[in-house]
Amino acid sequence: xxxxxxxxxxxxxxxxxxxxxxxxxxxxxxxxxxxxxxxxxxxxxxxxxxxxxxxxxxxxxxxxxxxxxxxxxxxxxxxxxxxxxxxxxxxxxxxxxxxxxxxxxxxxxxxxxxxxxxxxxxxxxxxxxxxxxxxxxxxxxxxxxxxxxxxxxxxxxxxxxxxxxxxxxxxxxxxxxxxxxxxxxxxxxxxxxxxxxxxxxxxxxxxxxxxxxxxxxxxxxxxxxxxxxxxxxxxxxxxxxxxxxxxxxxxxxxxxxxxxxxxxxxxxxxxxxxxxxxxxxxxxxxxxxxxxxxxxxxxxxxxxxxxxxxxxxxxxxxxxxxxxx
Numbered sequence: 001x002x003x004x005x006x007x008x009x010x011x012x013x014x015x016x017x018x019x020x021x022x023x024x025x026x027x028x029x030x031x032x033x034x035x036x037x038x039x040x041x042x043x044x045x046x047x048x049x050x051x052x053x054x055x056x057x058x059x060x061x062x063x064x065x066x067x068x069x070x071x072x073x074x075x076x077x078x079x080x081x082x083x084x085x086x087x088x089x090x091x092x093x094x095x096x097x098x099x100x101x102x103x104x105x106x107x108x109x110x111x112x113x114x115x116x117x118x119x120x121x122x123x124x125x126x127x128x129x130x131x132x133x134x135x136x137x138x139x140x141x142x143x144x145x146x147x148x149x150x151x152x153x154x155x156x157x158x159x160x161x162x163x164x165x166x167x168x169x170x171x172x173x174x175x176x177x178x179x180x181x182x183x184x185x186x187x188x189x190x191x192x193x194x195x196x197x198x199x200x201x202x203x204x205x206x207x208x209x210x211x212x213x214x215x216x217x218x219x220x221x222x223x224x225x226x227x228x229x230x231x232x233x234x235x236x237x238x239x240x241x242x243x244x245x246x247x248x249x250x251x252x253x254x255x256x257x258x259x260x261x262x263x264x265x266x267x268x269x270x271x272x273x274x275x276x277x278x279x280x281x282x283x284x285x286x287x288x289x290x291x292x293x294x295x296x297x298x299x300x301x302x303x304x305x306x307x308x309x310x311x312x313x314x315x316x317x318x319x320x321x322x323x324x325x
Contacts, residue, residue, distance in 0.1 A: 045168055048093045052103040054110050061103050065128040068166050069100040069157040071136070071150070074114060074124040076107050081140045081307040082123045084224055088143060089125070092150060098166035099154045100127075121310045127153050130161045139307060140227050142197045189215045189222065196228055205236035230304035238265050250279070257283060257291045261298050268302055276302055277316035284323045296320070 052060045052072075061070050073089050075082040086104065093102040107114045107122055117126055117133065125136040136149055157163040196211035212229035215222050243266055249256065250263030260283040267276035280299040284292055299320060303313045 045094045047101075048098065048166075048168070049090050049102045049104065052105050052110075054112055057113060061128050062131055064101060065131055066163075068098065068163055069153055070128045071100050071102050071153070072117075072126040072128065073102060073104045074107050074117070074119050074122050074126070075104060076122055079122050079309045080223065081227070081309060084227075085123045085125075085140055088146065092143075092146065096150065096154070096165075098168040100150065100157075100165070121312060129153070129157050129163065139310070142200060142228070144197045144201055189219060189225070193224060193228070196225075196232070200228075200232060200235070203239075205232050205239060208232040209236060226304065227307070230301060233301070234265060234269065234305055237262075238269050241266065254283075255286060257287060257295060261295065264298065264302065268305060273306055273310075273312050274316075277312065277319075281316065281319050281323050284320065296324070 050060060061072065064070055071089065071093070073082075073086055075086050089102055093100065105113055107119065117124075121138060123140065124138045127134045127136055134153075136153070137146075154165070158165075192211050192215050196208045196215075199205070199207035199211060209229060209232045212225045212232060215225035216229065219225070241262065246259075246262045246266050249259040253259045260279055264276040264279045267273075267279060277299065280295050280302070283295045284299070287295060299316070303316070306313050
C-alpha cells in the first residue's frame, strides 16, 4: 500500500511560481558565496548521510538545502519499521550519488523538531528544498515507491530551484567503509521480495501475496515480508469494491459486521487510520461470538499494515483491550 503523502503534490503547493523564483535566487546566491569561500568541492559518500540535532539543524539542513535537497528521516531506536526503512534510505542516499543528502533525526532527542514538522508517527520522511519543507511519506514503503518519490524530488529540485546536487568523490569509501563500486551481496530473499514489489506496482496483488508468502514459508520472522503481505492482502481485498456503496452500507448498517470490516479496509487505504481503527473497535463493542472474533482479527491485520510501533496502533490496542474486557 502506498503510504500517505507519497506523492509530490505538496511540492507544487509549497513551490508556487513566485516562491520558487525567490528560493531559487537565494539558493544561487548561497552557492556563489560558498564557491567564493572555497566550498563546492567534491564530498565523500559518508557525508551524504548525517545525524542532525536541534542545535545543528539550521546549518546542516536549512543552509545545506540551498545546495542540495535534504531528505529528513525521523526515527527512534524503539521503532521497528524504522529499522527497515532507515538502512534503505541510507543505501539510496549513496546510490543517488549526491542528488540528495539524508539527515537522520532521533525524535526522542529532538522533540522540538518533531513538533515543528508536525510528525504524528514514525518513521516519517520529509524533505527540505531551498529552505522549504515538504512532506514525503509516513510509515514503511516498498523500495520502488520510495525511488519514485525521490526521483520526483530530485526533478523538482533541479527544475524549480536549480539544485543539481553535490559532486561525490568516487574513490572515497561509502558509509560502512566499503568503496562505492563494491556491490552489496543480495540477501537470500531479495529476488522474491523484488518480485512482490513489481507485482504490487503492476496491480497484481494476488501475485504479490503469493511472493510474500513464499518468503514467509522459509523465513516466518521476515519483517519486510510480513509488512508487505499485510499491505498486499489489504489492497487485494479492496480491489474492485465500489467505494460509494461500501461507505453507504457502513453508514446505514452499523450492526452489519461485513459492512463495517469493508468500510475499515477502505478507510485505511484512504489514509484514514484512526477512522478505520475506531470503526472496528466500535463494532467489537456491539458484537459477540464469531462476529466479534472476525472483527478483532481484521483489526489485528490492519495493525500489521500500519506498524506495531505507530502511536495510533498503540492507542488502538489499548482501546481494543477495553472493548474486549
